[in-house]
Amino acid sequence: MRVSPGLALGVVALVSTSPLLAWHAEGHRITTFEAVTLLAEELPQFLQDGRDQMAWDSIDPDLMRNRSLPQLRDRESPDHYLDLELLQGGGLPDTRSEFLEHIASPEVGMGIEKVGGLPYAVVEATQRLTLAFAQVRHQPANEHLQAKVMLYAAQLAHYAADLCQPLHTTIHHDGRALEDYSSPYTGIHQQVDALIGRLEPQAEIRGEPLVLKPIFPAVVEELKRSHAEVDRVYQLEGDLALLEAGGEPSAELRSWTRDRYRASVLFTASLILTAWRESADLQIPEWGLPEQPPTN
Template identity: 50%
Template sequence: RVVIVCGFTILAVTATGPAWHGPGHARATPLACAALPKDLPAFFLAGVETIAHCSQDPDLFRLPAQPELRDGEVPEHFMDLELLEGADLPPTRYAFVQLCAGKNLKPQEVGFVPYAVVEWTQRLTLAFAEHRKWPGNKHVRAKCLVYAGLLAHYAQDLCQPLHTTIHYDGRAKPDGTSPRSGIHTRVDALLQKTPVNRDKFIKDTRPVVFDRLLPAVAAELKRSHALVDRVYELEKQLPELQQPLPPGSAVEGFALERLQAAAGFTASLYLTAWRASAKLELPDWHQRKPR
């Protein structure tokens, strides 16, 4: 993204790379599933490979070869919180659009990632509700896995600090443009490099049920954003793409913490969707086949 400040107008042109890279999502997502309690459906816990496969798809939706799809998809992956100047997130996507209009901002240039997370969590909740009503329907089960994978991507992007800031690839210049330092790509590569004691990791990942979804997502977004300065403190220590993490280093510790946050947040959203689906009543006109 390029953020240009002209008088009172802030323009942002998005051209970020994929957050955490595909292997990072493919790593965080199975760890999230492994941390889930056993009261989730057996098919869901057994479908981890499909969920992890689908968790990489949203980055394909941003390919320049399909510009119409890319135009709508790119803003789903980030939110530049500085542009909102401390304003609370409105309850819905289009209320957020109105907030941006009042601040002379283009919402697609601020980003929508918390709304993408909320909306995909609610889609998964609906699919889980269908499964509760028609547990033998294989199409519903498949849909749950696909939705879960897509949700994982946006949830984990939100946990990448450089997807929450105008300083997404180097500190923004005085004119608002990006120096394109390459730090974004090096941070993206961290999750796939992080050594993990799987048993300890899963034990330490404790998913929770969010009573109020958007406030919980907004809180996670703020926690991620609070680490932007920490990322830049570590900039000179970040390994190049093909280099491993220095064992015992501060960067390794940071990478493990972000992997834990990404997996834990994803697992909490899955658990929230499952529990919420028990209370969701589907309309009488909506029918599925038993199998």
């Protein structure tokens, strides 16, 4: 859908007021834990031992959107969504600065707080983890470096799972945007956010985690797959409302939740695997490698 910049401003004003806590805390914890479990054979053992900690840390990016910390909230919030329709059909350039330039142009005419920057957050978090993995390869027993890896991986897991929640990729984030671009605020966003924690869809993951290379186009493809589920979400609106009212989840809702859960786990695992493999060839300058592990 094409919208004029003037009208689109009306749409995005409501975007920025959405709670946007994809998959809620419980959903983030479950997907993070399962993604790391999936990589047990390939990743160093400390990551398996730290799964509970990482699952817990994966909710941090949502905590950073605390209204009492306005500068942090302003910086952090756009990293949790991308309203694909607002790009006026334009593509997503490779870097955040090119993207900022694109959305500031007359063609789009908006800031990142309106459009969102989720795919950039995903790739930047993956590359931050690549750097930490490269350090830990030099000093595998250094617990300080291990702790850093776990924190970065947990934060990456958050953005990856957000991307797989379709309502984080659209202007229709909480009910179909109305003709005047106001939101009906139907509450569907939080109903979808709650699904993984509520239905606990843990299921066998079909498929293997993949090394995503080149990474940015692969992230954009995953974003588009998630966005393609927006219509399905709205087809399930009645099922979601029934569940919210205390009814039993429908088979369709269970099946869809399982599919999105699998996508979240597999995408998260693929990004962590990508960071691990890429770290093998990453050069770290001498000053980035402590001589001895720091002592307490």
